[in-house]
Amino acid sequence: MSAQIETREKSLQRHSPNQNHLLAALPAEDFARLLPLLELVAMPLGEMLYEPGQQMRHAYFPTTAIASLHYVTESGASAETAGVGNEGVVGVALFMGGDTTSSSAVVQTAGHAYRLEGRLLKQEFNRGGFMQGLLLRYTQALMTQMSQSAACNRHHSVEQRLCRWLLLTLDRSQSNELVMTQELVASMLGVRREGITEAAGNLQRSGFISSRRGHIAVLSRVGLEAATCECYDVVKKEIRRLLADVQHRQDGITASHR
Amino acid sequence: MSAQIETREKSLQRHSPNQNHLLAALPAEDFARLLPLLELVAMPLGEMLYEPGQQMRHAYFPTTAIASLHYVTESGASAETAGVGNEGVVGVALFMGGDTTSSSAVVQTAGHAYRLEGRLLKQEFNRGGFMQGLLLRYTQALMTQMSQSAACNRHHSVEQRLCRWLLLTLDRSQSNELVMTQELVASMLGVRREGITEAAGNLQRSGFISSRRGHIAVLSRVGLEAATCECYDVVKKEIRRLLADVQHRQDGITASHR
DNA sequence: AGCACACTGTTCGTCACCGCACGTAGACCG
DNA sequence: CGGTCTACGTGCGGTGACGAACAGTGTGCT
Numbered sequence: 001m002s003a004q005i006e007t008r009e010k011s012l013q014r015h016s017p018n019q020n021h022l023l024a025a026l027p028a029e030d031f032a033r034l035l036p037l038l039e040l041v042a043m044p045l046g047e048m049l050y051e052p053g054q055q056m057r058h059a060y061f062p063t064t065a066i067a068s069l070h071y072v073t074e075s076g077a078s079a080e081t082a083g084v085g086n087e088g089v090v091g092v093a094l095f096m097g098g099d100t101t102s103s104s105a106v107v108q109t110a111g112h113a114y115r116l117e118g119r120l121l122k123q124e125f126n127r128g129g130f131m132q133g134l135l136l137r138y139t140q141a142l143m144t145q146m147s148q149s150a151a152c153n154r155h156h157s158v159e160q161r162l163c164r165w166l167l168l169t170l171d172r173s174q175s176n177e178l179v180m181t182q183e184l185v186a187s188m189l190g191v192r193r194e195g196i197t198e199a200a201g202n203l204q205r206s207g208f209i210s211s212r213r214g215h216i217a218v219l220s221r222v223g224l225e226a227a228t229c230e231c232y233d234v235v236k237k238e239i240r241r242l243l244a245d246v247q248h249r250q251d252g253i254t255a256s257h258r
Numbered sequence: 259m260s261a262q263i264e265t266r267e268k269s270l271q272r273h274s275p276n277q278n279h280l281l282a283a284l285p286a287e288d289f290a291r292l293l294p295l296l297e298l299v300a301m302p303l304g305e306m307l308y309e310p311g312q313q314m315r316h317a318y319f320p321t322t323a324i325a326s327l328h329y330v331t332e333s334g335a336s337a338e339t340a341g342v343g344n345e346g347v348v349g350v351a352l353f354m355g356g357d358t359t360s361s362s363a364v365v366q367t368a369g370h371a372y373r374l375e376g377r378l379l380k381q382e383f384n385r386g387g388f389m390q391g392l393l394l395r396y397t398q399a400l401m402t403q404m405s406q407s408a409a410c411n412r413h414h415s416v417e418q419r420l421c422r423w424l425l426l427t428l429d430r431s432q433s434n435e436l437v438m439t440q441e442l443v444a445s446m447l448g449v450r451r452e453g454i455t456e457a458a459g460n461l462q463r464s465g466f467i468s469s470r471r472g473h474i475a476v477l478s479r480v481g482l483e484a485a486t487c488e489c490y491d492v493v494k495k496e497i498r499r500l501l502a503d504v505q506h507r508q509d510g511i512t513a514s515h516r
Numbered sequence: 517a518g519c520a521c522a523c524t525g526t527t528c529g530t531c532a533c534c535g536c537a538c539g540t541a542g543a544c545c546g
Numbered sequence: 547c548g549g550t551c552t553a554c555g556t557g558c559g560g561t562g563a564c565g566a567a568c569a570g571t572g573t574g575c576t
Contacts, residue, residue, distance in 0.1 A: 069405070070409075071405055071406065071408070071409040073409060073413055073414075073487075073488065074488050075413075077409075077412075077413045078409075079408055079409040079412045079413065080408075081404070081405035081408045081409070082405070092398075093398060095394075096394045096395065096397060096398040096401075097391055097394050097395040097398060097500070098395060098398040098499075098500055101398075101401075101402070102402055102405070102406070102492050102496055103405050126386075128384075128386055133355055136353075136354045136355050137354065137355040137356060139354060139397070139401075140350075140351060140354040140355065140356040140359075142401070143354075143359075143397075143400070143401055143404060144359070144360055146339070146401060146404035146405050146408060147327070147329055147339035147340070147360070147361050147404050147407075148329065148360070149405075149408040150329070150337055150338075150339045150404060150407040150408040150411055151328075151329040151331060151335075151336075151337040151339070151448070153408055153411045153412040154335070154337045154411040154412075154448045155331055155333075155335045155337065155448065156331075157532075157533095158532080158533075181552085181553060181554090182553075182554070183552095183553070183554095190409070190412045190413065191533080191534090192533075192534065192535075193553090193554085194533095194534085194535090194554095194555085194556085195532095195533070195534085197554060197555060197556085198555090198556090200554095201555080211554090212542090213541085213542055213543075213552090213553055213554070214542090214543090214552095214553070214554095229331075230331065230332050234360050238360055241356075242355070242356055415562075415563095416562080416563075439522085439523060439524090440523075440524070441522090441523070441524090449563075449564090450563075450564060450565080451523090451524085452524095452525085452526085452563090452564085452565090453562095453563065453564085455524060455525060455526085456525090456526090458524095459525080469524090470572090471522090471523060471524070471571080471572050471573080472522095472523070472572090472573090
C-alpha cells in the first residue's frame with residue numbers, strides 16, 4: 001500500500017459522515033441515499049450559521065465542530081439556549097415547518113460538519129421512515145436542553161453554570177482542551193466576562209481546570225461534576241435516553257473506511 | 259324550541275373541541291375521525307397533568323383551561339418554560355417519540371380541555387397528514403417559548419417578566435380578570451412571592467392592573483405592553499406566524515353547534 | 517358570629533452579579 | 547525586537563433579588 005493511498009484513506013477516515021451520531025445511526029439504505037447529498041464544510045470559530053428570522057438554507061450535521069443556539073436581546077445581551085455537537089443537527093426548524101427561528105446559531109468550537117440542503121432534509125423527513133423518528137427524538141432532546149437552560153439561568157450560580165457548560169462542551173469534544181476565550185464563554189452563558197474570570201479562577205484553584213490565554217483544559221471531570229448543578233445530568237441522561245438506539249451502523253460503507 | 263333543548267344546545271356550544279385552535283383547524287375529515295375519541299375533562303386549578311419522568315397517558319387540548327410547563331429543581335425552586343392555552347396542546351412528547359419529559363405540566367388556570375389517549379394521538383400523527391404538520395409547527399412555537407424563557411430569565415427584571423407573563427396569560431383567557439394568587443404567579447416565574455407583591459404594586463400604582471386577593475384584573479393592556487420586555491412580542495408573533503393558517507373550519511359539524 | 521387559615525403587604529440585612537475602570541501579560545507582526 | 551492588540555486579572559460602588567420574619571386582612575368554615 002503506497003503512502004499516498006494511505007494518506008487518502010486517512011483523510012477519508014478523518015472526515016466521515018459517520019462521525020455524526022444521527023447520520024451514523026441511519027439504516028444503510030437511507031444512509032446511501034443521503035450520502036451523495038452531503039457536503040463536507042469547514043466551520044470556523046464564530047461563523048454565524050443562521051441569523052434570527054432569516055431563511056435557512058442548509059442543515060448542518062456537525063462531526064468535530066460544535067454550534068451554539070442562542071438568543072440575542074434587543075439590548076445586545078445574549079444567552080445560549082442549547083448546544084449542538086456531533087450528537088445532533090443544526091436546523092431542526094427546516095423539518096418542523098417553520099423554516100426560520102428567532103434564535104441564531106453560531107460556531108462555538110471550530111471543526112467540520114456535513115451540510116444538507118434544507119429542501120432535501122425536509123424531503124427525507126417526509127418519507128416518514130427511520131430518519132423522521134430519529135430527528136423528532138433529537139428535537140425533543142433539544143427541547144429538554146432549552147427548558148433546562150431556562151430553569152438553570154434562573155436558579156443556579158455562574159460557577160455552577162460554567163461547570164455545566166464545560167462538561168456539555170467536553171462531551172462533544174475530542175480532546176479535553178477547549179480552544180476558546182473567556183469572553184466567548186461569557187457570551188454563551190449570558191454573563192459578564194469578569195464573572196467567568198472569577199469562576200474559572202476558583203475552579204483552577206480547586207485543580208479542576210487549567211486556564212491559559214484562549215484555552216481551557218479540563219483536569220478533573222469528577223471535580224466539575226461535583227461542582228455543577230443537576231442540569232448537566234438531566235440533559236445528558238435525556239439525550240442518552242432519547243437516542244439510546246443510536247448506534248454506529250456496521251455496514252460496507254463504514255467498513256471501507258476502516 | 260323548549261327551554262331544555264335550548265340549554266342542551268347552549269351546553270354544546272359552551273364546550274366544543276373547536277374552541278381549541280389546533281382542533282378547529284383540522285380538515286373536516288380528520289376532525290370527524292378524531293371527534294369520537296376526544297373526551298371533555300374539567301381541569302381544576304393546580305392539577306398536575308404530568309410528573310417529570312412519568313409515562314404520559316393523554317394529550318390535552320385546552321379550551322378554557324391554561325396549563326404551564328415548568329421545571330422543578332432538586333432544591334424545590336421552579337420555573338415555567340412555556341405555557342399552553344387553547345392555541346396548543348399539552349403532551350407533544352407523545353408524538354415526538356419520548357413519551358416522557360423532564361418537566362411537569364400543571365393547570366395554571368382552571369377550565370376545560372379535551373383529552374386524547376396518547377396512543378391515538380401518535381396514530382393520528384403518524385398518518386402524516388395535515389395534523390402532523392400542524393403539531394410540528396406548534397411544537398416549534400413551543401420551542402420558541404422555551405428559548406425565549408431562557409433568555410428572559412437571564413436578562414430581564416421581575417417586573418418585565420411579570421408583564422410578559424400576564425399578557426401571554428391574558429391572550430389565552432376569555433376575560434381580563436385572572437383568578438390566581440401571587441404565590442402561584444411567583445412559582446411560575448420562579449421568583450419569591452414578595453417579588454411579585456412588589457412588582458404588582460408598582461403596576462397597580464401605574465394603573466395598569468388591579469390586584470385583589472386571588473385576582474388580578476388587567477386594566478391597561480397598552481400599559482403592560484409598554485412595561486414588558488421584547489419577549490412577549492417575539493413569542494406572540496412566532497405563534498402567529500407558525501400557526502397563521504390556523505382558521506376555524508366552517509363545516510357542518512361546527513354549524514350544527516350554532 | 518367567630519375562628520382559623522391563607523393571602524397580601526412591608527421591612528431589613530445579605531449577597532451574587534453588574535457596570536465600569538484600570539493594570540498586566542501573552543501573542544502576533546512588521 | 548519593540549510595538550500593538552487582544553485576552554486576562556482585579557478592585558469598587560451600586561443594585562436587584564433573596565431569605566426570613568412579622569403584621570394586617572379577606573375568605574371560608576363551623
